[in-house]
Amino acid sequence: MKNYSFIISLCFLLVSSTLISQNTSEDSLMLRKIFTKALTEGKSYDWLDYLSNQIGSRLSGSLEAENAVKYTEEELKQLGVDKVWLQPVMVPKWTRxxxxxxxxxxxxxxxxxxxxxxxxxxxxxxxxxxxxxxxxxxxxxxxxxxxxxxxxxxxxxxxxxxxxxxxxxxxxxxxxxxxxxxxxxxxxxxxxxxxxxxxxxxxxxxxxxxxxxxxxxxxxxxxxxxxxxxxxxxxxxxxxxxxxxxxxxxxxxxCKTFDDVQSYNVIGEITGSEQPDKYIVVGGHLDSWDLGDGSHDDGAGCVQSMEVLRILKEIGYKPKHTLRVVLFMNEENGLRGGLKYAEEAKRKNEKHLLALESDAGGFTPRGFSFESNAATLAQVRSWAPLFKPYNIHLFEKGHGGADIGPLAENAEVLAGLRPDSQRYFDYHHAANDTFDAVNKRELELGAASMASLVYLFDKYGTK
The missing domain is CATH 3.50.30.30 (Glucose Oxidase; domain 1)
Known part of the structure; x- marks a missing residue:
C-alpha cells in the first residue's frame, strides 16, 4: 500500500513538472513573439512622432489636448479593437x-x-x-x-x-x-x-x-x-x-486661470473571451505641460499602452479578460481623468484584475513596481526567468501610478512600468522634453514589456 501511494505521488509530481515545463516553454515563446512584433513592426514610435511633432504640447483644456483626443481615438479605431469611446471629464484650464x-x-x-x-x-x-x-x-x-x-x-x-x-x-x-x-x-x-x-x-x-x-x-x-x-x-x-x-x-x-472645460479620457478595449466583465487596464496620461511636446511625459506611456492592445491583437492572442487602454486626461494639474475613470468604474461595479501605468518616460525598461498582496508579488517574481532574456530584472513592491491610484479599492493589482530613471528628470516638465529625446528601440522595449506582463496576468490571474 505504501509503495502504491509513493507511485501515485511520484506520478503526480512528474505530471506537474511536465505541465510547468510546458507552460514555461509556451510562455517563453509568447514573450519572444511579443518582443519581436514590437521591435520589428512597432507603431509606438510613429504614433509618438505625430503626437509630438504634429500636435505638440497638450496642456489640459488646450486645443492641442483636444486634437490629441481626436487623433488617438481615430488610431484606436483603426486598430479594429472591439470598442472605442470617449469618457467625458471636466478639466482645469490654465494658460501661460x-x-x-x-x-x-x-x-x-x-x-x-x-x-x-x-x-x-x-x-x-x-x-x-x-x-x-x-x-x-x-x-x-x-x-x-x-x-x-x-x-x-x-x-x-x-x-x-x-x-x-x-x-x-x-x-x-x-x-x-x-x-x-x-x-x-x-x-x-x-x-x-x-x-x-x-x-x-x-x-x-x-x-x-x-x-x-x-x-x-x-x-x-x-x-x-x-x-x-x-x-x-x-x-x-x-x-x-x-x-x-x-x-x-x-x-x-x-498666466491666467479660466473656468473648467470639457475634455475626455480616450478608451479602447478588446472583449475578454472567458471573463469579459473583469478588466485589465493599461494606460498613460494624454495631457502634458506646455514647454516641450511631452514626448517622455507622457506621450511615451500613451503610445506604449496603445501598442499593448495592437501587439496582442495582431499576434492573434485571445484574452480571457477584457483588455482596456485608457489615455487619461489631466494628470499634470488635477488628476481629473484618473478620478473620473475610477468613479465610473465604481458606479458600474467594474472589477479590475490589473491596472498598469507607464508614466516614467520612454527609457530602457528595467521592470515593474507593484501594489499587491504578498502572494501575487511572489507569483510575479516567479516570472522573472521569462523576462531575463530582455534584461528586465526589477519586480518590487512600490507605487503603481498616479492615474491608476484612484482604482486602488477596485483593482487586485496596481503596477507601474519602471524604465531606467537616471535621465528622466533632465527632461521632466521642461522645454527639452521633445521627440528627439526618445530612443525608438527603448520605447518599443517598454511596450513589449508591458504587453508581456498583461499576457501573464491574463493567463494566470492573481493569488
Missing part, C-alpha cells in the same frame, strides 16, 4: 500667456536676465511685474525659523536641490517637490510677495521646469505668483546672494 521675463539686479544697478517659467496654477504678477529683495531658504521649515520680519515684502527663493546621493531619482524628486507644490501657499503666510523654486532637476542646465503648485485654502487676494528657475539660474542667484544679500529680483508672469 506671453513668455515670462526675469532678471537679477545687483546693488550697482547691473541686470542679468534669468531663465524662469510660471508654475502651473500660479496667479500672474501685477501688470508691471514684481521687483523685491530675495530671501533664500532650503525648505518649507525654514520659513518659520526666519519669521515674518525677515520674509514680508520679499521674494522667497526655495533652493533645496534634489538629493544626488539617491540612486532612485523618483525618491530624490519626492524629497524636493514639496517646495514647488506648497511653497507659495506657505510663503504667503509670512507676507512674501512671490516665490522662486529651484527646478526639479539633477542636472545643471538652463531649462526651468514647470509642474503643478496649489494654494490650498489661501484666500484669493493673498495668493502670490510662483515661478521655477533653472538649476543654473538657481546656482548663480544663490552665489550672488552670498555676496550681495540685498540684491533685487524682477519677474513678470502673464
Amino acid at each position: 500667456g506671453f513668455k515670462e521675463y526675469a532678471y537679477i539686479e545687483t546693488l550697482s544697478g547691473e541686470t542679468t536676465v534669468t531663465d524662469i517659467c510660471a508654475l502651473g496654477g500660479s496667479v500672474p504678477t501685477p501688470n508691471l511685474g514684481i521687483k523685491a529683495e530675495v530671501v533664500e531658504v532650503k525648505g518649507l521649515e525654514d520659513l518659520a525659523m526666519l519669521g515674518k520680519d525677515k520674509i514680508e515684502g520679499k521674494i522667497v527663493f526655495f533652493n533645496r536641490p534634489m538629493d544626488a546621493s539617491l540612486i532612485s531619482t523618483f525618491e530624490a524628486y519626492g524629497g524636493a517637490v514639496d517646495q514647488r507644490s506648497r511653497g507659495a501657499a506657505e510663503a504667503s503666510k509670512y507676507g512674501a510677495v512671490g516665490v522662486l523654486v529651484r527646478s526639479m532637476n539633477l542636472r545643471l542646465d538652463d531649462f526651468p521646469h514647470a509642474g503643478a503648485m496649489n494654494y490650498g485654502d489661501t484666500p484669493t487676494n493673498q495668493r502670490i505668483p510662483a515661478a521655477s528657475i533653472s538649476t543654473n539660474g538657481a546656482e548663480y542667484l544663490s552665489n550672488l546672494l552670498s555676496l550681495q544679500p540685498n540684491l533685487k529680483f524682477y519677474y513678470k508672469l502673464n
Whole structure:
C-alpha cells in the first residue's frame, strides 16, 4: 500500500513538472513573439512622432489636448479593437500667456536676465511685474525659523536641490517637490510677495521646469505668483546672494486661470473571451505641460499602452479578460481623468484584475513596481526567468501610478512600468522634453514589456 501511494505521488509530481515545463516553454515563446512584433513592426514610435511633432504640447483644456483626443481615438479605431469611446471629464484650464521675463539686479544697478517659467496654477504678477529683495531658504521649515520680519515684502527663493546621493531619482524628486507644490501657499503666510523654486532637476542646465503648485485654502487676494528657475539660474542667484544679500529680483508672469472645460479620457478595449466583465487596464496620461511636446511625459506611456492592445491583437492572442487602454486626461494639474475613470468604474461595479501605468518616460525598461498582496508579488517574481532574456530584472513592491491610484479599492493589482530613471528628470516638465529625446528601440522595449506582463496576468490571474 505504501509503495502504491509513493507511485501515485511520484506520478503526480512528474505530471506537474511536465505541465510547468510546458507552460514555461509556451510562455517563453509568447514573450519572444511579443518582443519581436514590437521591435520589428512597432507603431509606438510613429504614433509618438505625430503626437509630438504634429500636435505638440497638450496642456489640459488646450486645443492641442483636444486634437490629441481626436487623433488617438481615430488610431484606436483603426486598430479594429472591439470598442472605442470617449469618457467625458471636466478639466482645469490654465494658460501661460506671453513668455515670462526675469532678471537679477545687483546693488550697482547691473541686470542679468534669468531663465524662469510660471508654475502651473500660479496667479500672474501685477501688470508691471514684481521687483523685491530675495530671501533664500532650503525648505518649507525654514520659513518659520526666519519669521515674518525677515520674509514680508520679499521674494522667497526655495533652493533645496534634489538629493544626488539617491540612486532612485523618483525618491530624490519626492524629497524636493514639496517646495514647488506648497511653497507659495506657505510663503504667503509670512507676507512674501512671490516665490522662486529651484527646478526639479539633477542636472545643471538652463531649462526651468514647470509642474503643478496649489494654494490650498489661501484666500484669493493673498495668493502670490510662483515661478521655477533653472538649476543654473538657481546656482548663480544663490552665489550672488552670498555676496550681495540685498540684491533685487524682477519677474513678470502673464498666466491666467479660466473656468473648467470639457475634455475626455480616450478608451479602447478588446472583449475578454472567458471573463469579459473583469478588466485589465493599461494606460498613460494624454495631457502634458506646455514647454516641450511631452514626448517622455507622457506621450511615451500613451503610445506604449496603445501598442499593448495592437501587439496582442495582431499576434492573434485571445484574452480571457477584457483588455482596456485608457489615455487619461489631466494628470499634470488635477488628476481629473484618473478620478473620473475610477468613479465610473465604481458606479458600474467594474472589477479590475490589473491596472498598469507607464508614466516614467520612454527609457530602457528595467521592470515593474507593484501594489499587491504578498502572494501575487511572489507569483510575479516567479516570472522573472521569462523576462531575463530582455534584461528586465526589477519586480518590487512600490507605487503603481498616479492615474491608476484612484482604482486602488477596485483593482487586485496596481503596477507601474519602471524604465531606467537616471535621465528622466533632465527632461521632466521642461522645454527639452521633445521627440528627439526618445530612443525608438527603448520605447518599443517598454511596450513589449508591458504587453508581456498583461499576457501573464491574463493567463494566470492573481493569488
